[in-house]
Amino acid sequence: MKGSHILSTGSAVPNISIDNVSLSKTLNTSDEWISTRTGIKQRRILGKSQSITDLAAEASNKALSNGLLQATDIDLIILATSSQHDLFGSASKLQAIIGAKNAIAFDITAACSGFVIALATATQFIETGTYKNVLVVGADILSRWVDWSDRRTCILFGDGAGAAIVQTDTGNKNDILSFQLNTNGLASNHLSIPYRKNYSNTGSIHYSSGRYSYLTMNGKEVYKFAVSQVPESIKKCLEKADICTKDISWLLLHQANQRILETVALKLGIPSHKIISNIQYYGNTSAASIPLALDEAFQSGHICNGDIIVIAGFGAGLTWGTTIIKWNVIE
Numbered sequence: 001m002k003g004s005h006i007l008s009t010g011s012a013v014p015n016i017s018i019d020n021v022s023l024s025k026t027l028n029t030s031d032e033w034i035s036t037r038t039g040i041k042q043r044r045i046l047g048k049s050q051s052i053t054d055l056a057a058e059a060s061n062k063a064l065s066n067g068l069l070q071a072t073d074i075d076l077i078i079l080a081t082s083s084q085h086d087l088f089g090s091a092s093k094l095q096a097i098i099g100a101k102n103a104i105a106f107d108i109t110a111a112c113s114g115f116v117i118a119l120a121t122a123t124q125f126i127e128t129g130t131y132k133n134v135l136v137v138g139a140d141i142l143s144r145w146v147d148w149s150d151r152r153t154c155i156l157f158g159d160g161a162g163a164a165i166v167q168t169d170t171g172n173k174n175d176i177l178s179f180q181l182n183t184n185g186l187a188s189n190h191l192s193i194p195y196r197k198n199y200s201n202t203g204s205i206h207y208s209s210g211r212y213s214y215l216t217m218n219g220k221e222v223y224k225f226a227v228s229q230v231p232e233s234i235k236k237c238l239e240k241a242d243i244c245t246k247d248i249s250w251l252l253l254h255q256a257n258q259r260i261l262e263t264v265a266l267k268l269g270i271p272s273h274k275i276i277s278n279i280q281y282y283g284n285t286s287a288a289s290i291p292l293a294l295d296e297a298f299q300s301g302h303i304c305n306g307d308i309i310v311i312a313g314f315g316a317g318l319t320w321g322t323t324i325i326k327w328n329v330i331e
């Protein structure tokens with residue numbers, strides 16, 4: 001088996017920023033409620049002339065340039081998203097925009113766990129020797145799928161993209177130390193963008209057509225699920241990698257709610273200064289939140305080579321998963 005490591009990262013957010021005070025002018029909410037219940041202060045929203053692939057391409061190009069690679073060096077693109085511009089997938093459009101003509105490309109739809117699942121998928125192709133350079137992207141624009149008059153959901157989400165290049169390690173050293181993935185489809189109704197059918201018939205032909213509704217979430221249930229299942233998943237993953245909690249340099253969770261980040265850290269005995277958090281600036285960017293925070297933490301000099309990072313995603317599905325990586329990127 002070959003070893004895999006993260007070569008470089010990149011990220012992108014839209015320019016338009018909406019803070020809590022602006023939201024409270026049109027919605028029955030307040031900066032105080034949003035800040036204390038979630039930690040979010042503002043979120044970025046994609047302009048109407050832009051698409052998710054523009055954002056994903058910007059993050060990908062930064063990761064390529066940081067990794068000193070050309071787009072044509074990429075063998076595989078995995079785009080984790082649940083807000084693609086085309087139901088058939090957006091990865092091929094991304095391939096075309098960045099000019100990665102030698103890459104095959106596909107989407108993974110697993111909401112806020114998407115990046116962790118995509119990273120685990122990428123390592124399979126690398127470890128078996130099938131591909132050498134894999135571009136893994138997490139991108140979501142849930143601002144287009146929330147009901148902006150529903151204060152329970154719209155205040156939470158923002159748009160963004162993050163990318164990582166996963167590469168075969170020439171020394172066969174493996175920096176993706178372990179992963180652990182889970183799904184509980186029985187609870188899928190707690191967080192969903194449901195399809196609503198309309199039944200029609202023309203003569204003897206009965207058919208159904210419909211459209212997607214706005215995002216719906218049972219916040220309390222998802223909160224309880226996150227703070228109970230994520231610590232268990234992390235514990236299992238640490239055990240697999242034979243790593244003690246004290247050896248963890250950073251805890252990087254999906255940026256859903258600052259209270260979730262702190263509760264999970266507390267349950268695991270990880271001190272709060274090891275939590276990576278940028279939720280106040282971007283809100284919940286779904287599949288983008290982990291690679292966006294990872295890239296920012298590295299670019300700002302927090303993460304250093306040799307650090308052990310515990311990464312966990314959780315959300316719709318319900319899905320959740322952890323991966324533990326040793327940081328070893330191009331500096």
Ligand code: UT7
Binds near residue numbers: 028033220257314315
């Ligand atoms: O990315 C996928 C993963 N997602 C998550 O992990 C989200 C998990 N859930 C959460 O983070 C929290 O449940 C929320 C932040 C969504 C909600 O916080 P909460 O502390 O669970 O609040 P709640 O839903 O119990 O609502 C408490 C009160 C309610 O009023 P009543 O019924 O007590 O009178 C809500 O109507 O707060 C009210 N409320 C609001 N008030 C002002 C709900 N949303 C708002 C709002 N502004 N935006």
